Amino acid sequence: MIGISADFDPVHLGHVDLIGKARELSDETGKEVVIYLNKGYSANHAPFFASFEARSRMALEAGADRIVPIEGLHHRLTMAYTVPIRIAMMIQDGVTDYVDAAEVNPAKIKNYARGFIKRGIFSGIPRNLPNRNVIRWYAVNEFLYQRFNRKMEFHFIPEGKVNGEKISGRELRREILENNLQIPRSVAKVLPESTVTILEEEIEQGNIPGTRNxxxxxxxxxxxxxxxxxxxxxxxxxxxxxxxxxxxxxxxxxxxxxxxxxxxxxxxxxxxxxxxxxxxxxREVYELLKGYEKDGIIPPDQTMDRVIERAWFVSSMGKEGLTSSEAHKKFLEGARTRDKPEYSFDAGLHLRSFELSALEEGMKAHLYVDKRGNLACELKTKEGKVKSPLKLPGKMATYLRLLVDSQIIPLQAQLVKRKRGWRIKLTVG
Structure with missing residues (x-):
């Protein structure tokens, strides 16, 4: 199969060129052209302007043979994680050739990608690199060769342009909205006729634009x-x-x-x-990614244990006088601590005497950061809520705060009775 992964919201002349390149390869090899079309949310995590059904019709009218939906990813994961999953899906489905558009010379893209592959970096690709996401796709495709013993061959074409300007789906959508859902001539000239027809039908039926709830x-x-x-x-x-x-x-x-x-x-x-x-x-994101890790799809620098290990390293370097950014840089360069991250540890509480009688062993504690920036927890007792800041050594407080700010690492907390009184037992991941 020859694959293209896209939003196609809507299909424009640049997309037609992509499908045309895939059709050339199809004519040479007899393979079908398959569009892996994002469903639910776009690759940039937004609701779609046009429905999945409408965009599927546009792609088929433009020359694709078949549509495969990709859903359940883009409202849960960053692109650093969705790319390996999407590539793995395509390889497992039997896609042998992948077609994409790039502004820079394909040789440069491959050269950039080799540098990141050599350093084992697949998520920290600088934002100022041209065609950053294409570089990521190429690098991850090479990484997954270790897992599947096969990979897709990449075919690049120039990005679609009109009068020297890149065709932007975002701009096309904006112009249609600003024109009261009428397709202006400036937009129609960069769309195939089939796309214009489908968009007009969808607008008439009230299906456009898609919105959030x-x-x-x-x-x-x-x-x-x-x-x-x-x-x-x-x-x-x-x-x-x-x-x-x-x-x-x-x-x-x-x-x-x-x-x-x-x-x-x-x-x-x-x-x-x-x-x-x-x-x-x-928790949902963590377990989803752990499943993909088990299948060997997530690159090592993006695993959940590596996120936790980085938080532990940065918190450990505070006593060395390093700033968080300096410690993060050292971690990327391969520096590690001798000791392993703690996945379970206790925190103290500030409790008032009248609150003690309502406490019970095993109560769930809800972690939060209060308006002063302090790590705290809330216990829901039969008599009401008990709120308390957490008492932790400096290193552990920094470690916990970094995990909180990881945005994806789940933390569990429960009330436990120790010899020296009540504590909050914290569990990472």
Missing amino acids: TEVLLKRLNTSSRHYLLNIAHLNAEAVEHIVQGRWYQAENQVWASLRQAGYGPVLSRLALSAVEEDVTR
């Missing part, structure tokens, strides 16, 4: 506790704090403003909103 999204953000929000994947402590401070939300753009204040860029904001909308927990 803002009622569910805003209700969760307006009413959920700090510990509930911190348990949602892709929200760190600072994001939760700004979300709580920004309440009461009446529109999605107000949430975007809060996430910007927390340092979230557009891609991570879309992923975080999708995770909230679909109620995606850290």
Whole structure:
């Protein structure tokens, strides 16, 4: 099979060129052209403008033989994780040739990729590199050769352009929306006729544009506790704090403003909103990725144990006088601690005497970061809520905070009775 992985939202002339290249290969080899089409959420974690059914029709009209849906990934995982999973799916399905568009010389893409492969880096590819995602695809394809003993052959074509400007699906969608869902001439000229026809049908039927379930999204953000929000994947402590401070939300753009204040860029904001909308927990993401790790699909630098190990290393380097960024750099260069990360440890509590009688061994403790930035927990007793900051040595407090801010590592906590009194037992992963 000859594969293309895409959103196609909508199919434009650049996509037609991709399918045309795949058809050339098909004519030479007799293989079918298969589009692995993202469903549910786009590769950039947003709801689609056009439905999966409409985009499938567009792709088939443009010359594809078959459509395979890819779903369940893009509201749960960053692109660093979805790419290995998508490539593995294609290889296992029997795709032998992969077609993609690139702005730079294919030889340069392969050269960049070899450098990252040599260093074992598949997630930290610099943002300023041209065609960064194509480099990632090529590198991961090479990595998965170790797992499957086969890989896809890459075929690159120039990116689709009109008058020297790259065709942007985002801009096409924006123009249609700004033109009151009428397709302006500037958009129609970069779309095949079949796409224009399908879009007009979808608009007439009220299927365009696709949107978020803002009622569910805003209700969760307006009413959920700090510990509930911190348990949602892709929200760190600072994001939760700004979300709580920004309440009461009446529109999605107000949430975007809060996430910007927390340092979230557009891609991570879309992923975080999708995770909230679909109620995606850290536990769900963690177990999903552990399953793919077991299948040998996740590169070593992206495994859950490596994320935990990095947090442990950075917290350990504090006593050496290194900043977090300096320690992170050393970790990427291969530095490690002699001791292994702790996956279970105790934290102390600040309890008032009248609260003690309500406590019971084994109570679940809900972790959160309070408005002052302190790690804390909440216990729900029969008599009400007991809230307390956690008492931890400096290294362990830093370690726990880094895990909290990992956005995907789940943390469990429960009340335990020790010889010296009540403690919170924390379990990582």
